[in-house]
Structures are given as C-alpha cells and as structure tokens.
Amino acid sequence: MKNATFKALAQVIDWILRHRVPVLAAIVGFTAVMGYLAAQIEVKTVFSDLLPRNHPYVEVNNQFKQTFGGSNMVSIMLEVEQGDVFNMTVLSKVRQITQELQKVEGVDTYQIASLASKKMKEVRASTEGIESRPLMWPGLPKDAAEIATLREAVLNNPLVYGPYVSIDMRATLITADFIDGAVDYVKAYRQIEEIAERAKGDGVLVRVVGEPILYGLVNHYLGETLQIFMITVGALVVLLLLITRTWHxxxxxxxxGVVSAIWALGAAKLMHFHLDPLVIVVAFLITAQAISNSVQLVSRFDDEVAAGASSAAAAARASLLNLFKPGMLAIVADAGCVLVVALTPIPMLEKISYIGTVWILSIMLSAMVLTPVLLSWCGVKKRYAHPINVQPLLHKVLGLCAALVTSKLRFAVVAVAGVAFVVSGIYAFKLKVGDANPGSPILWPDSTYNQDATAINHKFQGSDRMFVVVSGKKEGALKEPAVLEGMERFQKYMEAQPEVGGSISLADILPAVKRVVREGNARYQELGGSADENGELVYMFVSGADPGDMDRFADPQAKNGAVTLFFRDHQGETIRTAIARVKDYVANNKLEDAEFLLAGGLVGVLAAVNEVILAGQIESIAFALLVLVACCMFTYRSTVAGMFFMVPVLLSNTLTFSYMAWKGIGMNINTLPVVALGIGLGVDYSFYIVDGIREELHHHKDVGRAIAKSIATSGKGVLITALTLVTSVVLWSFSSLRLQADMGVLIAIWLFISAASALFLMPAMVYVFRPEFIVGSKRHPVEQAIQVEPAQAV
Structure with missing residues (x-):
C-alpha cells in the first residue's frame, strides 16, 4: 500500500474512532429501521420465479398451460392391498376426493380428472346414434352389474385404462391442475393432505405427488429449518466462546453477522423481494462471510493488545489499519462474484444475486466499521470467560503449518495440490446439470413424497408430464390425416425412450371413436382416411361433451393440439435425451400443414431451466473469475496477482464439483447460488494470509519468517473461523430437506478447502514461486514501512 494512501486511511480510521459514539448511534438507528422492514419480509416459494425469462419452452407453456395442463399438476393415487379398484369402497373414495378437490384454493376445476369426474367419458354407439357420457358421474354404481359395466367401459377406453386405471387394475389416479399465479403452496399442501388423510384406510393406500405438494412440504419444514438455523448459531456461539475464551x-x-443480515433483509423488503425457504442455507453462507471478517479483526485486536497496545482504541485502530485492504478486497470480490449470478435470466437467481450483493457489501460497515468501534470499548485487560485454554493447541497447529510450508516439503504441498486439481477437474466433468437422481432432490430418497412418486411411476405411465404442441398453419389442420399420422408416429418414436411411460393425443381418441362406430370391431381402430372423416369423428366425440372436454387434446378450431408425454422421472439426463429426440424427430419429419413447438408442462419448463443453467454455468464461473482477477489486479497493481489468487478458487471448485458428481448432487437452480458464492468463498482466507506476508516483508526481507508470522497472526483468524463454521454448519445434515443437508456439506467443504489452501498451499506457493507483487524484486523492491502515529484524540 502506498505511503500516502496508508496515511489517508489512518486519518479516516482516526475520525471514525474519534466520533465512535455518533457512528454507533447512526448504525443502531439504521439497523432499527431495517429491522422493522426485515420483520415484514415474506418467506415463500413462487414457482414462476424458478422459470427462465424469454425462453421458448416457457413461452409455449405459458401460452397453452390453461388448456393442455401446466406445471402445477397434483396426482393422487388410490391403491388397494387386495382385489382391484372396482369396488364401492374405492369408488366412493374416488368420488369423495374428486368433489373435495374442487374446493381446494387455486385449483382449476376444469382440470380435475378421475373416474368420478364429468370429463372422464366413454363414447357409445346405438340405434339412436352416437353418445358421449361420463363413466361414473353423477352417482356411483348401484350394484355389481353396474360395477361390471364400468369395468368393461374402462377396459375398452385407452384414455382411461393405463392413464387413470393401472394395467393390473389395483390402482386409480386422480389429477388436478392449479391456476398459475393463484396457487398458494402452503394452503394447497395442507388442504390436499387433509383430503388424503380422510381417504386413507379400509385397505386403501393414498399417495400424493406434484409441485404444489413438494413446495408445500418445503414450507411445512420451515419451522424445522429455523430451528436448525438457531441451533447452528448456538453451536457457533459455543465454539467461538470455547476457542477465543473472551466475550468480545x-x-x-x-x-x-446479525446486523448485516438485518440490513440485507430490510433491503430485500424495499426491493419487494421475498425469501425462499430453500435459500436459507445461502443466507448462512453470506453470514459466515461477515463473521469471518469480524473474527480476523478481533484476532488481530487481541494480538495488538498482547503486543502492548496503549489502549483498546489504539489496538482497534491498528487492527483495522492493517486488515483493511484484504478485508475490503474479500468483500468487493465476493460481491462481484455474487452479482454475476444475475446474468442467469431466472428471477429467483436474480433476486438472490441482488440481495446477496447488498448483504455482502453491508459487511463494509458491519465488520469493517462496527467491529473496530465496539472493540475500542473492550479494554486491554485480559478477562477470560472460562478456564479452558485451547490457544496452545491452535499455536501448535499453526506452527506445524509454518514449519511445513517453509521446509523442503513445500514442493510436495504444491505438487499434491496440482495432482488434486487435475484429478478432481477430470472427475468434475461427471457433474450433471439438472436433477441427478429419480424423485425430488429437495427431499431424501426415503421420504414419503419420493416413495409415493416411485409407487405412482411404477403403476402408471409417469407422474411428470411434458406436452409438445402441434401448431397448425390454418384452422382444422389437426383433422388432416398427414398431421394426425405425424402425431401418431411422433408418439411411437418418443415412447421408445425407456423413461417415457406413455403418451396421449387426439391421434389416440379418433381411432377409439371409429371403433365404437363400427360396433366395437377392432379392425376399424384407425384414423380416418380424410379430413372430413376425421372431422366427423371429432364431432361424434364432442357432441355429447361439455365445453372444455376437448381442451387437453386440441383447441375448438382444431388448429393447435398437444401430444402429452408421461415421464417416470425428471432427471437432467432424461430431460436432455427427450428434448434431443423431439428435435431430432422434428428435423427429420416435417409436416406440411403444422409444426411442433417445444415444450410445456413440468418437464418442459425444467428443460428450459436446465438449458439456461447449462449455458450460464460456464459463463457465470468465467465472469466471476474475471471479477476476481480484476479486483486483485487493481488492488495489487499486478497481472500475476489475479492469476495467483485464481489457484485456490479453481482448486476449491474442482474438488467441490467432483464431490457433487460423486454424491449425485446435480447442478440445478437450487445449488447454483451456493456454487457462485463458493467462488468468492474459496479465496477470502488467502487474501488475509498473503497480505499478512506482504505486511511483514515491509519490516524485513526474510520470506520464511514473514510466512511464519502471517500464519501465526492472520492464520489464527482463519483457523478459528474455519473450525467454528465447519463444525456448526455440519448440523444442517440433520435437516429433513436433503437439499439443505447437501448445501450444508458443500459449504463445509468449501470452507475447509479455503482454509487449507490459505494455510498450506498459498504460503508454499509464495515460498516456491516468489511472486513479485508479494516479495518484490530488484526493479520493484518492497516499500519500507512507515510509522503512522495514532491521533491524539484516539
């Protein structure tokens, strides 16, 4: 740091400490205002925030979701332990659930389908003509004969047998879609759970899945999440007290940490943002950054007091003066890395990015100003809170670190890090974008939700849906034989993918109607030979139907139709394979009168999310590294500095990515914020260690001695922070939400790698490579330290 800049900084610090009472009052007042705002912030999940902006799949989903089904569909399966579903017990439960679903807040009553719904119909031919009538509406079968008739009608209806009654007839499905924007996940979850609970018993198992249930469960566990958060903070307090032995x-x-959190949440309220329960672990990670910077200042304060500082104010002044540059560099670099996340055009990530950036920048005041001000009142007389002294153990560990990196083993440290980087970098390519396992990655594999999803996918075609729109160039295009035959071929092509359990479209309905017209003769189960004949078959199907009955297959003008695909899982690889197959089919099978549009439903919008993350992942990491390099180059006026500090970042990223690949943690919308934050987290500790070496070299030219001194001083803060945070964050592994547990482990890994890099790798690299911006050279020698006298009033 230039002498003039050093003097100017000293003057600013003197002014802050001289006016510490009004400074503290201003901070307290501002915190009170922001605390009032923070108390009003909503904690909820908004599904639309998870979807990319201006993505063609999302636009198709938004355009057609009210007719062909959106991404908020709930599936309820009733399964009998003995016999089949064609008995009064099961059928009455089906009707009861169907009726009660209509009262659930936000449900689209026109999108409820079951054996007992009015829309589930059969087409019959008689001497009086063609009629379409509900299978089991408005009443239940009255006797065994009517139940047998119902069974026969189901077996002859491809729209019901398979999609809504399992092939073994031991399970039946009820589906309900919600109106996007009107669904309250908490209320929907509670109301549907109550409906399911009432239906259980009498030898009938009830299983429920769907995005409203999943995100309702996340909110259901919010109380537990807050408990774990408070326990983690409690553990942090105990560990800090144990290690530091002082109350300050x-x-x-x-x-x-608390002050910066209050300011950030208050700012989020001002920006009209809400807090998603899934990102609470991210909040802990940013809070850890604030705690880390403060621990460094407190540790340095204690060292200044031990060195004989004349007063607490003088010790606080010296601490901030010497740690200002690495502290500010860490804050600015972290904020820049987090802001880069906003480049991913997903509203939730944008909101996390803006809130996170404000949160990290607030550390400039909460740690770099508030902590020294409070330290200035602490006094210099040692007062220990308990008799347990772990400081000798810490000093021994730090002494071993210094001895290792200043011996010949420093070459081995660098070599081991290089091998670890290469091996982990290669293995990291196995990291999957999207969900890496069947079921929801938010919950544990043995959770009730994931078990229900497995059971439904085993009995039926699949609980996850994607619709591909067949958009005609004119009205009536869907009646053209070529278009219908193209839809039929497309379905067969897609069903060859093992994860696709089945499909349904208008091309499945018309052959069934033609068969009925031909007195049930299976030889005539085929599409019409002309547009007119297909039009007649459509008319026969809808003639006795209610308005909207055909919506899930085609619009009233027969211009736009949907091919709905049922998936047994929504893993990233499954979705990518399906999208690639759709594109391949479309490219090689052009329709003259229509075109295929991708893609709606849950799987469709997840495909959009995965594509955006896949495209933006490398871009975000590259920009974040660019921000880091720029910050280091500006601070140290050296291109080498930017490259030098990339080493711990790249190492921490490859090791963490390889762990994610090994444990089956996918790169998805929920894990991406932690990954982005990890870029900044991977280098923070190194800033303090390296700057400590540079500071010591202002007094002498012995690099080994400078490394040992930096590890003993700055390294102590690194070790204390790493021990406390890594140990406390492990408590997240007890969460009922697997995502939070996984994120807790990832944070612990990042903290550990960051600390290990700072204590071992970076000092060893300084000793081996002797970078000019740290140790100087003949052309640019290290400046000699100047003595800045403390202001009289301090």
Missing amino acids: GTVLPLVT
Missing part, C-alpha cells in the same frame, strides 16, 4: 471474541462476530 464471541459476541462481536455474531453482532456483525
């Missing part, structure tokens, strides 16, 4: 070493870092 325990309380001040926590005050810093």
Whole structure:
C-alpha cells in the first residue's frame, strides 16, 4: 500500500474512532429501521420465479398451460392391498376426493380428472346414434352389474385404462391442475393432505405427488429449518466462546453477522423481494462471510493488545489499519462474484444475486466499521470467560503449518495440490446439470413424497408430464390425416425412450371413436382416411361433451393440439435425451400443414431451466473469475496477482464439483447460488494470509519468517473461523430437506478447502514461486514501512 494512501486511511480510521459514539448511534438507528422492514419480509416459494425469462419452452407453456395442463399438476393415487379398484369402497373414495378437490384454493376445476369426474367419458354407439357420457358421474354404481359395466367401459377406453386405471387394475389416479399465479403452496399442501388423510384406510393406500405438494412440504419444514438455523448459531456461539475464551471474541462476530443480515433483509423488503425457504442455507453462507471478517479483526485486536497496545482504541485502530485492504478486497470480490449470478435470466437467481450483493457489501460497515468501534470499548485487560485454554493447541497447529510450508516439503504441498486439481477437474466433468437422481432432490430418497412418486411411476405411465404442441398453419389442420399420422408416429418414436411411460393425443381418441362406430370391431381402430372423416369423428366425440372436454387434446378450431408425454422421472439426463429426440424427430419429419413447438408442462419448463443453467454455468464461473482477477489486479497493481489468487478458487471448485458428481448432487437452480458464492468463498482466507506476508516483508526481507508470522497472526483468524463454521454448519445434515443437508456439506467443504489452501498451499506457493507483487524484486523492491502515529484524540 502506498505511503500516502496508508496515511489517508489512518486519518479516516482516526475520525471514525474519534466520533465512535455518533457512528454507533447512526448504525443502531439504521439497523432499527431495517429491522422493522426485515420483520415484514415474506418467506415463500413462487414457482414462476424458478422459470427462465424469454425462453421458448416457457413461452409455449405459458401460452397453452390453461388448456393442455401446466406445471402445477397434483396426482393422487388410490391403491388397494387386495382385489382391484372396482369396488364401492374405492369408488366412493374416488368420488369423495374428486368433489373435495374442487374446493381446494387455486385449483382449476376444469382440470380435475378421475373416474368420478364429468370429463372422464366413454363414447357409445346405438340405434339412436352416437353418445358421449361420463363413466361414473353423477352417482356411483348401484350394484355389481353396474360395477361390471364400468369395468368393461374402462377396459375398452385407452384414455382411461393405463392413464387413470393401472394395467393390473389395483390402482386409480386422480389429477388436478392449479391456476398459475393463484396457487398458494402452503394452503394447497395442507388442504390436499387433509383430503388424503380422510381417504386413507379400509385397505386403501393414498399417495400424493406434484409441485404444489413438494413446495408445500418445503414450507411445512420451515419451522424445522429455523430451528436448525438457531441451533447452528448456538453451536457457533459455543465454539467461538470455547476457542477465543473472551466475550468480545464471541459476541462481536455474531453482532456483525446479525446486523448485516438485518440490513440485507430490510433491503430485500424495499426491493419487494421475498425469501425462499430453500435459500436459507445461502443466507448462512453470506453470514459466515461477515463473521469471518469480524473474527480476523478481533484476532488481530487481541494480538495488538498482547503486543502492548496503549489502549483498546489504539489496538482497534491498528487492527483495522492493517486488515483493511484484504478485508475490503474479500468483500468487493465476493460481491462481484455474487452479482454475476444475475446474468442467469431466472428471477429467483436474480433476486438472490441482488440481495446477496447488498448483504455482502453491508459487511463494509458491519465488520469493517462496527467491529473496530465496539472493540475500542473492550479494554486491554485480559478477562477470560472460562478456564479452558485451547490457544496452545491452535499455536501448535499453526506452527506445524509454518514449519511445513517453509521446509523442503513445500514442493510436495504444491505438487499434491496440482495432482488434486487435475484429478478432481477430470472427475468434475461427471457433474450433471439438472436433477441427478429419480424423485425430488429437495427431499431424501426415503421420504414419503419420493416413495409415493416411485409407487405412482411404477403403476402408471409417469407422474411428470411434458406436452409438445402441434401448431397448425390454418384452422382444422389437426383433422388432416398427414398431421394426425405425424402425431401418431411422433408418439411411437418418443415412447421408445425407456423413461417415457406413455403418451396421449387426439391421434389416440379418433381411432377409439371409429371403433365404437363400427360396433366395437377392432379392425376399424384407425384414423380416418380424410379430413372430413376425421372431422366427423371429432364431432361424434364432442357432441355429447361439455365445453372444455376437448381442451387437453386440441383447441375448438382444431388448429393447435398437444401430444402429452408421461415421464417416470425428471432427471437432467432424461430431460436432455427427450428434448434431443423431439428435435431430432422434428428435423427429420416435417409436416406440411403444422409444426411442433417445444415444450410445456413440468418437464418442459425444467428443460428450459436446465438449458439456461447449462449455458450460464460456464459463463457465470468465467465472469466471476474475471471479477476476481480484476479486483486483485487493481488492488495489487499486478497481472500475476489475479492469476495467483485464481489457484485456490479453481482448486476449491474442482474438488467441490467432483464431490457433487460423486454424491449425485446435480447442478440445478437450487445449488447454483451456493456454487457462485463458493467462488468468492474459496479465496477470502488467502487474501488475509498473503497480505499478512506482504505486511511483514515491509519490516524485513526474510520470506520464511514473514510466512511464519502471517500464519501465526492472520492464520489464527482463519483457523478459528474455519473450525467454528465447519463444525456448526455440519448440523444442517440433520435437516429433513436433503437439499439443505447437501448445501450444508458443500459449504463445509468449501470452507475447509479455503482454509487449507490459505494455510498450506498459498504460503508454499509464495515460498516456491516468489511472486513479485508479494516479495518484490530488484526493479520493484518492497516499500519500507512507515510509522503512522495514532491521533491524539484516539
């Protein structure tokens, strides 16, 4: 740091400490205002925030979701332990659930389908003509004969047998879609769970899946999440108190974390943002950044006091003066890396990026100003809170670190890091974009939800849906034989993918109607030979139907239709394969009168999310690294500095990505924020260690001695922070939400790698490579330190 800049910084610090009372009052007042706003922030999940902006799949979904079904569909399966579903017990439960679903808030009553719904119909031919009538509406079968008739009608209806009654007839399905924007996941989850609970018993199992249920469960566990958060904070307090033995070493870092959190949440309220329960772990990660910076200042304060500082104010002044540059560099670099996340055009990630950036920038005041101000009142007399002294153990560990990196083993440290980087980098390519396992990655594999999903996918074609729109160039295009035959061929092509359990479209309905017209003769189960004949078959099907009965297959003008595909899982690889197959079919099978449009439904919008993340992942990492390099180059006025500090970042990323690949944690919308934050997290500790080496070299030219001193001082703060945060964050592994547990482990890994890199790799690299911006050279020698006298009033 230039001498003039050093003097100017000292003057600013003197002014802050001289006016510490009004400074503290201003911070307290501002915190009170932001606290009032933070208390009003909503904690909820908004599904539309998870969808990319201006993506063609999302646009197709939004255009046609009211007719062909959206991404908020709930599936309820009733399964009998003995016999089949054609008995009064099961059928009455089906009717009861169907009727009660109509009262669920936000449900689209026109999109409820079951054996007992009015829309589930059969087409019959008689001497009086063709009629279309409900299978089991408005009443239940009255006797065994009517139940047998119902069974026969189901077996002869391809729209029901398979999609809504399982092939073994031991399970039946009820589906309900919700109106996007009107669904309240918490209320929907509670109301449907109550409906399911009432239906259980009498030898009938009830299983429920769907995005409203999933995100309702996330909110259901919000109380547990907050409990784990508070327990984690409690563990953090205990560990800090155990290690530091002082109240100021325990309380001040926590005050810093709380203040920055209040300011960020208050700012989020001002920006009209809400807090998603799934990103609470991310909040802990940013809070850890604030705590880390404060611990460094407190640790340096204690060292200054031990060195004989004349007063607490003088010790606080010296601490901030010496740690200002690495602290500010860490804050600015972290904020820049988080802001890069906003480049991904997904509303939730954009909101996390803006809130996270404000949160991290607030550390400039909460840690770099508030902590020194509070330290200035702590006094210099040592007062220990308990008799347990772990400091000798810490000093021994740090001494071993220094001895290792200043010996010949420093070459081995660099070599091991290089091998770890290469091996983990290669293995990291196995990391999957999207969900890496069947079921929901948010919950544990043995959770009730994932078990229900497995059971439904085993009995039926699949609980996850994607619709591909067949858009005609004119009205009536869907009646053209070539278009219908193209839809039929497309369905057969897609059903060859093992994860696709089945499909349904207008091309399945018309052959069934033609068969009925021909007195049930299976030889005539085929499409009409002309547009007129197909038009007549459509008319026969809808003649006795209610308005909207055909909506899930085609619009009233027969211009746009849907091919709905049923998936047994929505893993990233499954979705990518399906989309690739759709594109391949479309490219090689052009229709003269229509075109295929991708893609709606849950699988369709997940495909959009995965594509955006896949395209934006490398871009975000590249931009984040660019931000890091720019910050380092500006701070140290050296291109080499930017490249030098990329080493721990790249190492922490490859090791963490390889762990994610090994444990089957996919790169999805929920894990991406933690990954982006990890870029900044991977280098923060190194800033303090390296700057400590540079600071010591201002007093002498012995690199080994400078490394040992930096590890003993700055390294102590690194070790304390890493021990406390890594140990406490492991508590997240007890969460009922697998996502939070996985994110907790990822944070712990990043903290550990970051600390290990700072204590071992970076000092070893300094000793081996002697970068000019740290140790100087003949052309650019290290400046000699100047003595800045403390202001009289401090």
